Amino acid sequence: MTEGDHVATAPHELRATLWYPGTLAPYWALSGALLGPPFEGSTELEIPIRRDGGVDIFEFEIYYQQGAIEPASRFDLKTDSMYEWRIKGRGPEREKLSFHVRPRFAGMNISTPWEDVWGDLEADPHADPEGIDVDINSSNIEPDAVPKHFRTVVNAICEEASQRFNDAHLDPRHIDGEHSSISQFERYVRLTRNYAQTLTHEGGYFWRLMYLLGSEKGQKVTYKVDNEEVVGYNHRLNYPAGTARQLPGQRLGKQLKHYHPQHPRKQQTDDPLYHPKFAALFKKGQAPNNDSITLNQHGVVWNDRDELTQELEETVINCLEHAGVPTDAEVAFVPDDHFQARTSERSIALHPDPTPEIEAEQESVIVRTFRELSEADMDVLEEIADNGETHYQRVADGSGRDISTIYRALDELDGILENSNGLIRFRSRKVAEEIRDVLRTTEQHLDAAFKATAGLLDLDERLLEKMSGAMQKWLSRYAADVVDDTSGEVRIKIESVLSRYRSSSSPWAPEVIDEALDAWINSGGNEREFRNATVEFATPGGGYETTKAKALLDDLYAREQARIIH
DSSP: OOTTSSBOOEEEEEEEEEEEESOSHHHHHHHHHHHSTTTTTOEEEEEEEEETTEEEEEEEEEEEEEOSEEOOGGGOOSSSSOEEEEEEEEOTTSOEEEEEEEEEOTTOEESSOHHHHHTTOOOOTTTSOSEEEEEEEEESSOTTHHHHHHHHHHHHHHHHTTOOOOGGGGOGGGSOTTSOEEEEEEEEEEBOHHHHHHHHSTTSHHHHHHHHHTTSTTOOOEEEEEOSSSTTSEEEEEEOHHHHTTSTTOOSOEEEEEEOOSSOOSSOSSOGGGSOEEEEEEESEEETTTEEEEEESSOEEGGGHHHHHHHHHHHHHHHHHHTTOOOSTTTSBOOOSSOOOOBOSOOOOOOOOHHHHHHHHHHHHHHHHHTTOOHHHHHHHHHHHHHSSEEHHHHHHHHTOOHHHHHHHHHHTTTTEEEETTEEEESOHHHHHHHHHHHTSOHHHHHHHHHHTHHHHTOOHHHHHHTTTHHHHHHHHTTEEEEEOTTSOEEEEEEEEOBSSTTSSSOBHHHHHHHHHHHHHHTTOOHHHHHTOEEEEEOTTSSEEEEEHHHHHHHHHHHHHHHHHO
16 A cells, blocks of 8 residues: 555554653753742643644643652752652643653662663663653654654743753754653544444454454453443454464554543534544553553554554554455545544555454364364364363263373364363364364365365465475474465465574574475475575564575575585
């Protein structure tokens, strides 16, 4: 998808901590302005904020609190802890612009654990140069604008108190972007009610994602539904980073949100609040609204704010596309005070709907497993399909098989069944339903289903048959998948962590790809096609590396030649 093709998302809640290293001058300037006349420690001010080509008047409440930082003796302060400044602002259209300003200096002592105060900021309070930390909490303002507004606000406070201040210290370019962290950010669109139903109605996109992702072992996904005030009043689908990586183009855990205002409008009028918001929220830690699932273990560094914005907008637009909602700005969207329903200037990737692919992968496991089942395996499977979660003794009684046969069957059916303290059940609801359907069919229908799974890997049916051997074992061992992209090029995606370096504790990528080449050839594949394949694999640092299979095989060849020479 290129620029001009989709609606632009709007910013909502943003929380971050920014570090301005180099000097305590902004902290002393604020303290000097606010502690003396005319403010005497607290005040309320109206400050003009320039934004969107105009000027809005924000109302600020300003006061101090005594925090956890002990003053250095050189400061000659008569307090047990340093003052921290609170600046809370509200705009004319419910915008929020709040700052919490703290000092930082080498050798400082704090009365609470460092991480409780500074969270993700990777810094040593005993070694860092002096400067200030600013917690920001804003709403309906783009991230890049917030540091500019902070500079404006501090200038206005100092000017009102006739306090001299060099505002160059608060130039946004002085922020240490690698040691400043975003802990929460949301972007949204406002949808007409008619189109919004495609997300939240039974069988809609939220349900499909929850049904397929949330039923797999090892996943923790929650879907909270509140239709009390109106259908779609507040729906929240939460999935952590580990699950997000199963979805194309996503690496961060998120909350997908469909929600109305606290008091939803009952009648359709010109009020945009009659129509709901749809949003993608990034958050470090637990999801909001007491949803007990940790979305992300860490925040996003400030320098990566554009990438975060890109991923959130890409998530929103792709979800809408997969739900069948037109994503151009003219059709399905309603502008409000902050969402303009205009065309985006960002270029995003438009991915295929992942839910059919996830479903196809599950069906492929089922079909391949069925072709290799013994009569005893079938008896056990039919007993579980008829009764659901069942104790192994009842399975033995119902199937007429002894206990040892039951456990051998469980080994064979590991991809389908699991044993938890003697209770045998299907690994997912999706698998259970598919198994019940298959058991109702004939062997001929099973063969047809097996052939249909050839589309999953875009390979010849005879090759797929062979892949139940060498190639399939390699795919399973390294949690890999092989697909043809739209250009016809083979792509190999490996979820196992590999390394380009031989000295790493992770498997060496060239050796793993060499194993894959042998399996590919044994399965009847073309060697040249494999060597030209694109390979994407997980890396020890938590990301992914993309390269050509030929490059990895050349690394292996070069090492072997060097060993021969020496």
